[in-house]
Amino acid sequence: MELPFVPYRIKVVEPVRRVSREERAAALAKAGYNVFGLPSSSIYVDLLTDSGTSAMSDAQWGALVQGDEAYAGSRNYYDFEETIRDIFGYRHVIPTHQGRVAENLLFTTRLDKRSVVPNNIHFDTTRANVEHQGALALDCVIDEGLDPTGEHPFKGDMSLAKLAEAFDRYGDRIPFVMITITNNSGGGQPVSLANIREVSAFCHGRGVPLIFDACRFAENAWFIKRREPGYGDRSIKEIAREIFALGDGCTMSAKKDALVNMGGFLCLNDDDWARDITNLLILIEGFRTYGGLAGRDLAAVAQGLREVLDDDYLTYRIGQVRRMGEQMQARGVPILTPVGGHAVYVDARRLLPHLPQSAFPAQAFTCALYLEGGVRGVEIGSLMFAHADPETGRTVHPAMELVRLAVPRRVYTETHLAYVAEVCGRLRECGERLRGLEIVEEAPVLRHFTARLRPLGGGSLIAD
């Protein structure tokens, strides 16, 4: 067996405590069968998200001490701006405290009730922020991107046919098009440069800007380097630059590929758009040289962006995720393939065919993972996305019922991830003993964060 090259070693550790099954059962009931309600101190391996959960490097921690906390014109802002311009290439660099604020600023200033925004697949906060403006969030990923087992190398690609159809139907109601790299809600699947080039030409042919949701741009670039003909010898940075040169701006959650615990930014070429957004930024986040972040946070983002471009780092990181997926497959757990960049997605419809979508199979598996193994994942299925059809009022379920196991960057060892695969294998053997769930309480938007549920028919989640 060829062992992977691990491009870092451990310098600081965070203790993890052992939690019994009884404690976990009580914690889960108290949380209303919603893992967002669990205290992290009761979790062994936390794969809820790869967002803001990275381990920072010694150089990033060092940069924190060098924060220039000037209200205006912090030297960390200039370094942040220069580092981002060097990779992304856009004229205006606007810091925000996380990605959804970048989205909110863009959507508040550019959308109205008539607007329609196509994307390969909108991430949940992106969709919610578009809909918050009364606008329509349209998903245009290729059909292969909705097939949980097809072996297409770039399942995040946008369908040009679906995009053209959207333009035929909505025309001037489309103020810009977005592409999410990698496609988080579609399984962390990459988008090819060939596709980005085509979408870019299509949009620009109609005078419509192309905006990237760039959260995992470095992971996407790594897949292009490995899978797309002609890019094997190019550096991650060169590929990233080629991607961004095809667009007109981006929103970014620095909590992903900038390897920090908090931060984000928005980049734009258009002076008028940037001016409107900067005015709103000052109202809700802060002055344009800090945007809701401390000077030291800007320094950590800049350093993280330099580190994430390292091919050895990306090879290990994406390899870690893939190896966990392979171990799950070896135990007969159905997962979305090929494995994406930041997470393994368990296909709950195939794993729990006895549960209809109305019984929240992916949420049931998410809860069972915690109950059995102290592992926290997140449901990306009906709890997150089912909604009432505005015309008929009937519930529309999403195409897939997934449980996302997102791997934090530079945090867990191979042993932790092998353990997760083992727990998934054990749960598969529970089969029909695993019960579905029903909602007891829910909020009107983004309900998956706060909803309370209970096992159907009362009693325990896993029948004896």
Ligand SMILES: *Cc1c(COP(=O)(O)O)cnc(C)c1O
């Ligand atoms: C995380 C994420 C966001 C939102 O960023 P936050 O920093 O969590 O606000 C937007 N789009 C995608 C694809 C994401 O993964």
